[in-house]
Amino acid sequence: MAKRFNALPGFGVTxxxxxxYLSAIILVPVAGLVVKASSLSWTEFxxxxxxxxxxxxxxxxxxxxxxxxxxxxxxxxxxxxxLVRYRFPGRRFVDALVDVPFxxxxxxxxxxxxxLFAQNGWLGRFLVPLxxxxxxxxxxxxxxxxxxxxxxxxxxxxxxxxxLEREVEEAAATLGASRLRTFASIILPxxxxxxxxxxxxxxxxxxxxxxxxxxxxxxxxxxGEIAPMVIIxxxxxxxxxxxxxxxxxxxxxxxxxxxxxxxxxxxxxxYQT
Amino acid sequence: xxxxxxxxxxxxxxxxxDDPPLVKWLxxxxxxxxxxxxxxxxxxxxxxxxxxxxxxxxxxxxxxxDTQSAIWLTLIAAGISVPLIMSFGLVxxxxxxxxxxxxxxxxxxxIDLPFAISPVVVGLMFVVLFGRQGFLGGWLDQHDxxxxxxxxxxxxxxxxxxxxxxxxxxxxxxxAIGSEQEQAALTLGANxxxxxxxxxxxxxxxxxxxxxxxxxxxxxxxxxAVSVVSGHITGQxxxxxxxxxKLHQGASASSITAAFAVASLLTLLALLTLxxxxxxxxxxxxxxALAQRAIVPLTAQPFGKREQPPSA
Numbered sequence: 241m242a243k244r245f246n247a248l249p250g251f252g253v254t255x256x257x258x259x260x261y262l263s264a265i266i267l268v269p270v271a272g273l274v275v276k277a278s279s280l281s282w283t284e285f286x287x288x289x290x291x292x293x294x295x296x297x298x299x300x301x302x303x304x305x306x307x308x309x310x311x312x313x314x315x316x317x318x319x320x321x322x323l324v325r326y327r328f329p330g331r332r333f334v335d336a337l338v339d340v341p342f343x344x345x346x347x348x349x350x351x352x353x354x355x356l357f358a359q360n361g362w363l364g365r366f367l368v369p370l371x372x373x374x375x376x377x378x379x380x381x382x383x384x385x386x387x388x389x390x391x392x393x394x395x396x397x398x399x400x401x402x403x404l405e406r407e408v409e410e411a412a413a414t415l416g417a418s419r420l421r422t423f424a425s426i427i428l429p430x431x432x433x434x435x436x437x438x439x440x441x442x443x444x445x446x447x448x449x450x451x452x453x454x455x456x457x458x459x460x461x462x463x464g465e466i467a468p469m470v471i472i473x474x475x476x477x478x479x480x481x482x483x484x485x486x487x488x489x490x491x492x493x494x495x496x497x498x499x500x501x502x503x504x505x506x507x508x509x510x511y512q513t
Numbered sequence: 514x515x516x517x518x519x520x521x522x523x524x525x526x527x528x529x530x531d532d533p534p535l536v537k538w539l540x541x542x543x544x545x546x547x548x549x550x551x552x553x554x555x556x557x558x559x560x561x562x563x564x565x566x567x568x569x570x571x572x573x574x575x576x577x578x579d580t581q582s583a584i585w586l587t588l589i590a591a592g593i594s595v596p597l598i599m600s601f602g603l604v605x606x607x608x609x610x611x612x613x614x615x616x617x618x619x620x621x622x623x624i625d626l627p628f629a630i631s632p633v634v635v636g637l638m639f640v641v642l643f644g645r646q647g648f649l650g651g652w653l654d655q656h657d658x659x660x661x662x663x664x665x666x667x668x669x670x671x672x673x674x675x676x677x678x679x680x681x682x683x684x685x686x687x688x689a690i691g692s693e694q695e696q697a698a699l700t701l702g703a704n705x706x707x708x709x710x711x712x713x714x715x716x717x718x719x720x721x722x723x724x725x726x727x728x729x730x731x732x733x734x735x736x737x738a739v740s741v742v743s744g745h746i747t748g749q750x751x752x753x754x755x756x757x758x759k760l761h762q763g764a765s766a767s768s769i770t771a772a773f774a775v776a777s778l779l780t781l782l783a784l785l786t787l788x789x790x791x792x793x794x795x796x797x798x799x800x801x802a803l804a805q806r807a808i809v810p811l812t813a814q815p816f817g818k819r820e821q822p823p824s825a
Contacts, residue, residue, distance in 0.1 A: 248695055249705040254608035258620075261601050265673055266626055269638035272648060276641045315547045322544040326537060334545065336791045340552045342727070343783035343790075345734025347754040348776040351761060352559040362558055363550070387551050406530035413529025419536070448631025451736030451754065455761070468633035468737060475637065475741065480646055487634045494629040502622065 270491070277488040280481060288485035297467045297486075300378060304466070305446035308385035313439040316393025317431070323394070324401040338394050341387050350384055350455030357383065357456070380456035381466065388449050389442030396438035400431060400508075433508035440504055444497040448490065556780060563777040566770050574774035579748045583756035583775070589664065590739075590752060591732040594671040598728050599721070602679025607713070609680075610687030611695070621684070627676045635673050636741025639666055662744030667752065670738035675728045682724035686717050719800075723793045730786040734779060753779055 280288070288294075323335050341349065357364045357374025367374055374383055404427065412422040450468040458464030465473075467490055474483040532540070564571050574580060605624065609617060627635070641647050643660040653660060660666045694716070698708040714721075736754040743750040751759060753775055760772035 248611050248692055248699070248708075250709075251608060251612045251614075254604045255612075255614075258601070258605040258608050261605070262620075262623060265669075265676060266623065269635070269642055269673065270626070270630075272642045273634070273638045276648070315544065318540050319544040319547065322540050325532070326541055328541060332791075334548055336787055337548055337552050339787055339790065340556070340783065343730045343734075343786045344556075345736060345754050345776075345779045345783070347736040347757050348559065348734070348779050348783075349555065351757060351772065351776050352555040352562075355562060356555055356558050362554065387555070390551065406528070410529035419533055444629060448629075448634070448737075450631065450633050450740070455758075468631050471633050471637060472741065475640065480640075483637060484641070487637045490631050490634050494631065494634075498622070498626070498629040 273484070273487060273491065277484045280485065284481075285485050285488070288482050289489050291482075293462055293465070293470060294467070294486055294489075296462045297465045297470045298489075300381060300463075300465065301447060301467045304378060304381040304385055305443050307382045308389055308446050309439050309443035311382070311386050312389045312393045312442045313435055316390055316438060316442070317397055317435055320394045320397035320401055324398055338391050340391075341389075342391050346388060346449065346451030347455065349387055350452030353384055353387060353452065354380065354456040375456055376458040376464075378457075378464065380458075381453050381464075384452040384456045385446040385449055388452055389445050392441040392445060393435070393438035396441060397431065397434050400434045404430060430511055433504065433511050437501065437504040437508045440497065440501050444494070444501060447493060447497070556784075559773060559780055560777055562770065563773040565773075566767065570767075570770065571774050571777075574771040575778075577771070579751070580756055580760075580771070580775060582748045583751045583753050584778075586664070586667070586749075586751065587733050587753040590667050590671050591729055593668050594675060594732045595725060595729050597672055598675050598679050598732075599725055601676070602681075602683050602724060603714075603721070605680045606683035606687050606717075607709075610684050611692050624677050624680055627673055632670075632674060632735065632737025633741055636670055636738040639669055639673075639738075639742050661742050662746065662750060664750070666742035667739050667750065670742045671732045671735055674735050674738050675731050678728035678731060679721065679724035682720045682727075683717055686720040687713070690716055719793050719797050723790065726786050726789050730783055733782060 277285070319338065323331060323338075354375045355361050357367065357380060358376070359365070359368045361375070364375060372379070374380055408426060409422050412426055413419070417425070448468065450466070450472075453466050454469060457466065457469070459469060461473075467486055471483045471486050471490075474480075474486070531537075575584075609620065640661055642649060643653060643666065644650050645654065645661075647661075660669070694712050695708050698712045699705075703711070733752075734754055735752075736758075739752055740755060740758075743752065743755055745751060745755060745759065747759065757772050757776045757779070760768050760775060763769065763772070
């Protein structure tokens with residue numbers, strides 16, 4: 241299989257081991273779900289996947305994920321810019337903090353965020369009287385998903401901002417462009433594909449998120465349930481086929497998002513030297 | 514001749530690529546405020562609530578036998594999963610980084626697949642395979658093997674979720690290093706194993722450690738997938754994150770404080786992970802800088818300008 245002559249040993253063994261491991265752990269379970277779900281007829285599948293409860297769950301999942309990804313795209317871009325371009329005390333510390341959502345178990349994040357925004361929490365006691373309910377509400381879901389997705393935008397964008405050539409911006413300034421003009425015609429077009437990639441990664445992560453959301457959402461059927469929550473409830477009620485139909489919808493969406501992200505990454509890399 | 518437009522001459526910033534001070538302040542403050550609200554405050558809040566009933570109560574929370582069994586189960590599950598992922602990562606990155614073959618991009622995408630799939634869906638996949646209604650459920654029942662609602666299911670779900678972690682860190686590093694050093698070792702008479710242990714492994718050791726600690730953090734903190742396959746049997750199949758949920762549902766003040774106490778232990782693990790991660794990043798940066806400094810004076814600088822060794 242190796243195209244060029246390669247003196248290194250072990251291609252057959254390592255490749256075989258890799259494929260075996262990949263099949264046993266990833267591909268067989270994925271195939272199992274697809275095969276089991278395909279025992280449903282098309283009309284049956286459609287009925288199970290589009291119940292009132294499921295539709296409400298899709299709406300909350302996608303709406304909240306979209307909002308969270310947009311918030312992350314804005315603040316994540318600002319943060320990436322600040323961390324790369326500006327120098328201030330504690331910069332490395334803040335940079336390390338950005339990874340907190342990667343390292344912190346999602347259940348822990350949900351627990352503390354829900355408490356923070358609850359009526360007697362540190363932020364909730366100021367926000368709830370203003371009518372901003374950040375816990376046990378749809379807004380809570382957005383907050384949890386924002387937390388979970390933040391590092392994706394920052395970490396995707398940081399290396400690209402680092403590679404931006406300051407000379408180009410200086411040339412623009414020398415030629416008479418205002419900083420705003422430079423931003424609009426040079427910086428933003430260069431960064432935009434990467435921001436969109438980070439947005440998509442953050443969105444994809446939010447769609448599947450479960451641990452943090454169940455702590456902060458109201459979890460009321462038909463209003464406060466995200467799609468993974470509905471799957472869990474159906475499993476607890478032994479409604480395997482209902483759970484399977486929803487899981488298949490989420491799985492297909494994951495595959496589509498994965499393909500979109502791959503395309504976006506290819507698009508973004510064209511803008512980098 | 515008209516005079517130059519004022520805005521070119523006016524000095525608004527030191528370099529043409531510097532932002533105006535107002536923008537600089539606005540960005541810095543809004544960025545830092547975002548970090549403070551979403552990242553710092555939740556962590557401080559967590560420790561404050563864990564300690565709200567005093568330090569003695571905090572320590573007492575860990576004497577609860579069900580909590581202790583949850584800690585043990587988490588350690589066991591991570592102790593089995595992480596070495597599995599590590600061995601897979603090393604083998605897969607050797608095959609992918611050192612050789613050229615068709616379908617490499619597809620293989621890498623498939624390895625990344627677990628990042629894209631919802632943890633709850635992952636849990637369901639294992640229920641479909643091994644659950645009572647599942648493909649192998651009947652056979653497993655007959656032979657009295659329990660996978661779902663038992664430790665093997667928890668390990669399988671954890672392995673699925675953490676599958677890409679080590680391979681993903683190793684592949685780019687191995688690709689960047691290339692295989693000249695291994696070829697040289699082989700030419701000098703080393704066998705495959707010696708080459709791997711003495712040449713490849715030392716050159717990727719920091720990346721390997723990096724992947725392993727991230728994998729471990731994720732393995733110990735996984736919630737969604739484990740939640741589906743565990744069955745939530747108190748004292749038996751509750752991992753630490755599941756124990757946090759159960760204590761939180763207890764709803765009494767002491768139970769909720771205990772939930773925060775267990776959560777604080779997981780948080781300490783996460784913070785430790787970040788410290789090690791930052792240290793490793795700092796170390797690799799420094800090694801790269803040193804390597805460059807070692808090369809530059811020999812190749813790029815004229816002889817006359819070379820640094821003189823300090824005279825004795």
